[in-house]
Amino acid sequence: MCHSDYGIEMATFWDLLYKDRTIDIPFYVELAKESSPPVLELGCGTGRVLIPIAKEGVNIIGCDNSPNMLCVAQDKADALSPSIREKIRLIESDMRNINLGERFGLIVMAFNSFSYLLTLVEQKNALEKVFDHLQKGGRFVFDILNPEQGRYTDRHSGTASFLKLSGREWKNPNTGNRVVEWFSRSYNLADQVMHEIQIWEEAAIDNTSLKRYYRDRRQRYFFRYEVEHLLENIGFALEAVYGDFSCGPVTPTSTQFVFVARKRS
Numbered sequence: 001m002c003h004s005d006y007g008i009e010m011a012t013f014w015d016l017l018y019k020d021r022t023i024d025i026p027f028y029v030e031l032a033k034e035s036s037p038p039v040l041e042l043g044c045g046t047g048r049v050l051i052p053i054a055k056e057g058v059n060i061i062g063c064d065n066s067p068n069m070l071c072v073a074q075d076k077a078d079a080l081s082p083s084i085r086e087k088i089r090l091i092e093s094d095m096r097n098i099n100l101g102e103r104f105g106l107i108v109m110a111f112n113s114f115s116y117l118l119t120l121v122e123q124k125n126a127l128e129k130v131f132d133h134l135q136k137g138g139r140f141v142f143d144i145l146n147p148e149q150g151r152y153t154d155r156h157s158g159t160a161s162f163l164k165l166s167g168r169e170w171k172n173p174n175t176g177n178r179v180v181e182w183f184s185r186s187y188n189l190a191d192q193v194m195h196e197i198q199i200w201e202e203a204a205i206d207n208t209s210l211k212r213y214y215r216d217r218r219q220r221y222f223f224r225y226e227v228e229h230l231l232e233n234i235g236f237a238l239e240a241v242y243g244d245f246s247c248g249p250v251t252p253t254s255t256q257f258v259f260v261a262r263k264r265s
């Protein structure tokens with residue numbers, strides 16, 4: 001039995017689980033190409049977004065506080081041609097107290113990484129670090145889920161906390177065994193925090209359970225205007241809030257918010 005958040009199991013499975021999530025990549029790649037290098041990605045994980053940016057010839061630094069996720073990113077970088085690999089620097093650091101002594105034209109935080117900042121103090125600490133690491137006129141761009149669509153909409157349901165199958169199944173690349181996902185969620189509606197327990201059950205060919213991995217995580221969900229106020233409080237000028245990665249407006253059915261904030265010149 002293993003317990004993890006972004007531990008070794010999540011790092012092993014991440015690229016498999018999110019291989020179809022490509023919708024955000026052209027958006028972040030285009031931003032990176034039009035910004036003055038280098039780019040910084042906070043919460044870069046396995047390099048799902050970072051590597052396509054480097055492949056476009058942009059120098060990028062990836063920071064994450066999970067050594068397991070970074071290890072996968074490093075292996076992927078090492079498999080690239082030397083001219084691309086040299087564009088990538090990976091750093092293990094917590095975005096709440098990062099100090100690189102460098103300033104960037106663009107800082108990104110892709111795919112809901114911001115939601116791991118649970119409290120106002122953590123959010124402010126991280127945003128102040130982002131602000132300090134930006135050049136004047138530099139942009140901070142990140143996406144988070146709209147709490148009114150998708151994942152967090154079960155927060156008012158009495159049955160959210162029941163353990164259920166998620167419907168996702170995959171093969172453990174190390175063992176070839178089938179992995180089945182169970183999950184339950186509970187919410188602290190006062191703190192806007194979701195607590196999710198995921199159980200990944202590895203099953204043998206005859207369906208007997210071989211191993212279970214437990215993943216226990218908390219995420220903060222945000223409403224649009226609290227984030228706008230937060231950014232403006234730190235000193236950012238809000239350039240845009242999109243409802244998708246094609247720069248469309250936020251609508252009642254948008255599944256995410258994409259914030260583009262600028263450090264005033």
Ligand SMILES: C[S@@+](CC[C@H](N)C(=O)[O-])C[C@H]1O[C@@H](n2cnc3c(N)ncnc32)[C@H](O)[C@@H]1O
Nearest residue numbers: 006043044045048064065066094095111113116
């Ligand atoms: C939802 S994943 C997104 C990974 C990657 N950006 C992507 O799009 O595939 C969130 C990432 O943020 C990282 N993370 C969470 N809290 C962090 C913190 N305080 N400092 C740095 N990284 C953090 C996790 O380790 C994880 O890799």
